[in-house]
Amino acid sequence: MPGAARFMLMTVVVFQTLPGAQRSRAGSRPDARPEHPPVEARNEAGCISCHAEVVSRRVMHGPAAAGQCATCHVVGSAAGRRRIVLKGGASSRDTAALCVTCHQEIRDRLEQKHRHAPVAAGNCTACHDPHGSPFRFQLPAEGNRACTTCHEDIAQALAQDHVHAPAAASCQICHDPHGASSPAQLRTAGNAVCLACHVDVPVDASVVEGGFMFGRRPAEGIERLIATGPRILLDGSLVSGHPTIAHPVDARPDPSARGRTLGCASCHNPHGSAGAKLLRFGAKGVSSLCIKCHSF
Structure with missing residues (x-):
């Protein structure tokens, strides 16, 4: 085959394999419906x-x-x-x-x-x-299965031995399924979404009101979950006091995740875990969790 003809043939073959050419041919096909x-x-x-x-x-x-x-x-x-x-x-x-x-x-x-x-x-x-x-x-699908169909990592967390009660009840208790001003579509920023249910503080401390956070039509059973959730005691600033006095829970860099701020989710998986108290890193007790950050 002459060189010029061979070059033209190669050009046609290459052009036909380009994505744009594929779309052009597909777009030119008559609608068979x-x-x-x-x-x-x-x-x-x-x-x-x-x-x-x-x-x-x-x-x-x-x-x-x-x-x-x-x-x-x-x-x-x-x-x-x-x-x-x-x-x-x-x-x-x-x-x-x-x-x-x-x-x-x-x-x-x-x-x-x-x-x-x-x-x-x-x-x-x-x-x-x-x-x-x-x-x-x-x-x-019904309930959380509508979410876990796509969010497989959450499905795995919800299959653990210890599952966060709101996560088991409804993803929408903590997350807005459409959009929010906070990351992960949380209904309020930072630790506040956790503190609405889990904190006992001095009366002058400012805490997000659960009923306000969860909207005019809160998820079914939310009042019971708020009433029965385990409580932690923080100081009035809400940035320290758990799990021991003066231990920070906010406003500090997270030593286990560079670029993130320390928060409840630094130590606890908010969906579920193998260890009690929803501890992260596969920890089965507090001591095995602490050494993730506190090495001696």
Whole structure:
């Protein structure tokens, strides 16, 4: 084969393997799906005659339960064919702008500094089925299993011998599932989320009020958890006093994690651990934990 022809052939082969070329060819393929049948205005009964599975779930999205498909869907077109699409140009992987037109109570959380990854991507349907599911809030599983489906490290912690009672009850007690101003979507910053349940302090010390932190509709059983949680005694500044007098619990560098501030989670796993008192590092007792930082 002449050199020029061989060069041209190699150029074509290389171009066809480039990601952009692959996308270009994929984008040029005709949509093989059949055209959607004509839709009469506001004829939701016509939708259900084909999509009966959408209205047969135990927990239904309000518009789907009422047969109001047009709340979220409109008739559109793609490649010259009739299609049923989401309002406002939303896609199945970016629905947040459409969802908050009704769910305005979560709008502010979608703008928080620390957001759940699907929320940050606008992908509400990663956690909520837009039509319905067998579980509350149209989640893909009941309770914490909706979270641990993705957060496998937390699933492992919750399988340990000793599990934090709120973590076993509901992830939402400590974390906002959409977004918050604090890292890890904690409902308040630093140790305060722990101290709301676990601290006994002088009456003049300022502590986050549990009822305020957990919102107007706190998770079921939160009052019992607050009342029965083990207590620690700190000084009035709330930065020292546990596990011994003058031992710091805040406002110091964490010797076990460079770049982090010392806190409750420096010594305790807030989800679960093999040792009692939720001790970290596989420690089965206080002494074996202390030597992680205090070597002699």
